[in-house]
Amino acid sequence: MANLADSRELAELMHNLYQLKIPTLAVVQGAAFGGALGLISCCDMAIGTVDAQLCLSEVRIGLAPAVISPFVVQAIGERTARRYALTAERFSGQRAQELGLFAECYAADALEPAVAEWVDTLLLNSPQAMLASKDLLREVGSGVLTPALRRYTENAIARIRVSPEGQEGLRAFLDKRKPAWQEPQA
Structure with a gap:
């Protein structure tokens, strides 16, 4: 045992x-x-x-x-x-x-x-986006694109796009500045 x-x-x-x-x-x-x-x-x-x-x-x-x-x-x-x-x-x-x-x-x-x-x-990357990417890559790792997997990927990008880090990253990109997670912590 x-x-x-x-x-x-x-x-x-x-x-x-x-x-x-x-x-x-x-x-x-x-x-x-x-x-x-x-x-x-x-x-x-x-x-x-x-x-x-x-x-x-x-x-x-x-x-x-x-x-x-x-x-x-x-x-x-x-x-x-x-x-x-x-x-x-x-x-x-x-x-x-x-x-x-x-x-x-x-x-x-x-x-x-x-x-x-x-x-x-x-450390340059969004922690939330890296987590979402890890989850996403584990899901798609099989290589078989089923309708359920397609919906999963659609929902994944929709969730991260409206998340606080997603919004900050997009704003920083458009403003041509570093996102908050790249700034030195006090």
Whole structure:
């Protein structure tokens, strides 16, 4: 029973990270094997060093990447996930970028400044609009444009357009000034 409870806790952790209301950025240097690769896959974006080492290592120790698999498949695709889950071969940060797992790769000494730049870029954006975008992208992630999905997207833009941050962003754009969320906080 404890075994199943542990599995459920891990699944809940992955789900909560994936559903987090704020942008998530995984930063990888060194090794990220098994569950660590799952956590990376749950994040909105990931960056890492060129020489980072990643691996879906579970089959080497007689396990399967069960709880992390939905997130890994979503991040790199089913075919690629099959390759790495079945072979347990290691791949580099450079390869992680080629697979779409990493948005960018950096030399080890350039990683810290890159993280600061990513954070600064995110801080320029409307928190409410980023939340709405995350919700929207999760909904449309299937790629199937059903009438219900079309209505969802129509309602999403209608809601955000009239929201306080939406109105402030539009006014700031028209007034050629920074929106309030970009102003320094006192």
